[in-house]
Amino acid sequence: MSGAVVDNGRPSRGTDAGHAAVELRGVVKEFPLSRRREPLRALDGVDLTIAHGEFVALLGPSGCGKSTVLRMIAGLEAPTAGSVEVAGGAPAALIERHRLGVAFQDAALLPWATAWDNVALPFRLAGRPVPEERVRALLETVGLEGFARARPKQLSGGMRQRISIARAMALEPDVLLLDEPFGALDAVTRRRLNLELGAVWARLRTTTVLVTHDVAEAVQLADRVVVMTGRPGALAHVEPVSAPRPRGEDFTRGHAFHEVVDRLVALLDDPSDGRR
Amino acid sequence: MTGARRFGTGVLGVGVLLGVLELVGRTGAAGDTWPPLSSVLSYGAGEPGRVILARATRATVAEAATGLLAGVLAGVAAAGLGLVVPWLRAGMSQLAVLLSTVPLIALGPVLVTTVGNERTPPVIAALGAGFAVFVAMSSAFSAPRTSLDDVFEVLGASRASTLARLRAPAAVPAFFDGLALAAPAALLGAVVGEWFGAPRGIGVLLVSSMQNFAVVQLWAAALCVSLVSLAAYGTLTGVRRASVRRFT
Ligand SMILES: Nc1ncnc2c1ncn2[C@@H]1O[C@H](COP(=O)(O)OP(=O)(O)OP(=O)(O)O)[C@@H](O)[C@H]1O
Numbered sequence: 001m002s003g004a005v006v007d008n009g010r011p012s013r014g015t016d017a018g019h020a021a022v023e024l025r026g027v028v029k030e031f032p033l034s035r036r037r038e039p040l041r042a043l044d045g046v047d048l049t050i051a052h053g054e055f056v057a058l059l060g061p062s063g064c065g066k067s068t069v070l071r072m073i074a075g076l077e078a079p080t081a082g083s084v085e086v087a088g089g090a091p092a093a094l095i096e097r098h099r100l101g102v103a104f105q106d107a108a109l110l111p112w113a114t115a116w117d118n119v120a121l122p123f124r125l126a127g128r129p130v131p132e133e134r135v136r137a138l139l140e141t142v143g144l145e146g147f148a149r150a151r152p153k154q155l156s157g158g159m160r161q162r163i164s165i166a167r168a169m170a171l172e173p174d175v176l177l178l179d180e181p182f183g184a185l186d187a188v189t190r191r192r193l194n195l196e197l198g199a200v201w202a203r204l205r206t207t208t209v210l211v212t213h214d215v216a217e218a219v220q221l222a223d224r225v226v227v228m229t230g231r232p233g234a235l236a237h238v239e240p241v242s243a244p245r246p247r248g249e250d251f252t253r254g255h256a257f258h259e260v261v262d263r264l265v266a267l268l269d270d271p272s273d274g275r276r
Numbered sequence: 277m278t279g280a281r282r283f284g285t286g287v288l289g290v291g292v293l294l295g296v297l298e299l300v301g302r303t304g305a306a307g308d309t310w311p312p313l314s315s316v317l318s319y320g321a322g323e324p325g326r327v328i329l330a331r332a333t334r335a336t337v338a339e340a341a342t343g344l345l346a347g348v349l350a351g352v353a354a355a356g357l358g359l360v361v362p363w364l365r366a367g368m369s370q371l372a373v374l375l376s377t378v379p380l381i382a383l384g385p386v387l388v389t390t391v392g393n394e395r396t397p398p399v400i401a402a403l404g405a406g407f408a409v410f411v412a413m414s415s416a417f418s419a420p421r422t423s424l425d426d427v428f429e430v431l432g433a434s435r436a437s438t439l440a441r442l443r444a445p446a447a448v449p450a451f452f453d454g455l456a457l458a459a460p461a462a463l464l465g466a467v468v469g470e471w472f473g474a475p476r477g478i479g480v481l482l483v484s485s486m487q488n489f490a491v492v493q494l495w496a497a498a499l500c501v502s503l504v505s506l507a508a509y510g511t512l513t514g515v516r517r518a519s520v521r522r523f524t
């Protein structure tokens with residue numbers, strides 16, 4: 001294979017061009033509840049392959065296992081059966097090279113550190129010097145350049161989530177995992193940040209998995225929208241969205257956009273229809 | 277406004293209590309081992325009393341401080357070791373609990389024969405202080421995983437940087453919690469340790485006052501060590517409150 005391998009028209013990253021960026025094969029996850037009772041089956045045979053530079057959104061009812069999928073890709077949870085590969089290896093291999101970025105459902109910021117120090121954390125944990133210019137640019141991207149010296153306690157929930165997104169993107173990771181990063185935002189800020197994230201993403205093309213409850217957000221940002229069914233979680237439907245990027249307001253106002261959104265909302269309403 | 281009022285009520289309460297103490301002493305209602313407060317205070321302010329109390333307090337505080345320092349270092353080190361080497365944790369807390377159930381006063385004679393009567397007060401102080409700090413720190417270190425732990429793991433943090441950048445700062449309020457309890461424990465330990473033949477200190481003064489039936493001196497010595505203990509506790513509680521504001 002030559003070094004100039006290209007998939008989906010996008011340049012591939014790193015040396016692992018032969019592999020998918022993320023590959024889940026027959027993934028089952030059970031959580032033990034107690035010794036007496038049967039374990040809780042959170043995921044029941046999930047197959048999902050994500051290409052390099054692809055943006056996948058996960059939709060599904062609360063408790064269907066979206067966060068669990070994300071945590072398994074992040075190597076925080078091991079599958080009960082099946083396999084999870086990231087960049088052709090175990091998630092731990094990518095973590096060791098500091099090539100994974102995550103933003104969790106709660107912002108999970110260091111309460112004693114300033115916004116600036118929280119964004120600088122990934123550089124410090126990777127043992128690299130902190131590039132001040134880049135940290136400032138990241139804070140600017142999420143609209144918090146004026147709050148560099150503020151501590152999380154002094155910020156709103158939405159501002160904290162924006163810091164955690166900036167932190168996730170700090171090292172320009174190979175794989176970016178976002179768990180409802182805009183959950184605590186008002187509709188207007190959310191839309192603005194979606195446009196912003198879409199624009200940043202169109203430039204970087206980082207392989208991204210986004211968990212969200214907002215169907216419009218998923219369709220606007222993703223190359224593929226994956227709809228999951230509730231307990232035990234499995235894939236119900238995969239919707240490719242092939243609109244060109246960057247996707248601005250004209251895309252979200254268009255007929256095709258609303259048609260897809262309506263169809264996915266209907267599917268979420270009664271996911272048994274779309275089941276396998 | 278309410279703050280001022282609460283302060284006013286506090287002062288009033290203390291005033292009433294002191295008044296009762298004085299009254300009981302004056303009337304001799306509780307016998308002649310209960311002197312009026314005013315004579316205890318005037319003994320402490322007067323010539324031989326002030327010098328005697330100051331010298332004894334200085335000696336006791338020095339022993340307590342030495343013991344506190346040693347105990348804090350040992351307590352933090354032990355809790356830290358339990359964090360780094362998890363399989364040691366259970367055994368160590370059992371050992372700490374076992375040590376703490378031994379009445380410190382029972383250790384006195386043993387210590388006098390092993391480390392000598394001069395070093396017994398700081399050693400007992402260190403045991404009391406060390407236990408308080410160890411318990412506070414190891415419970416902080418064994419707090420359940422949060423999503424911050426997950427963030428550190430996913431960012432590929434080493435154990436050392438997780439310790440330095442997450443565990444240690446998160447345990448700062450607990451450290452001052454432990455310290456606020458350890459300082460009075462160290463003072464108490466030092467006083468108890470002095471009963472076993474130390475050359476000077478509040479404990480020595482207490483014993484000799486008791487033997488010579490110097491009731492006023494006995495009360496003055498007890499008051500002195502209580503005030504020092506209260507001041508240490510108050511100061512450290514303030515520091516703890518500030519650290520909670522800063523670290524959470
Ligand atoms: N550590 C755990 N122990 C036991 N059960 C768990 C654990 N983590 C998740 N579960 C269970 O697995 C299921 C899926 O949880 P998960 O957090 O992945 O849902 P989700 O799709 O992210 O929901 P939400 O949209 O509300 O965030 C739930 O039923 C939950 O109770």
Ligand SMILES: [Mg+2]
Pocket residue numbers: 066067068105179
């Ligand atoms: Mg979730």
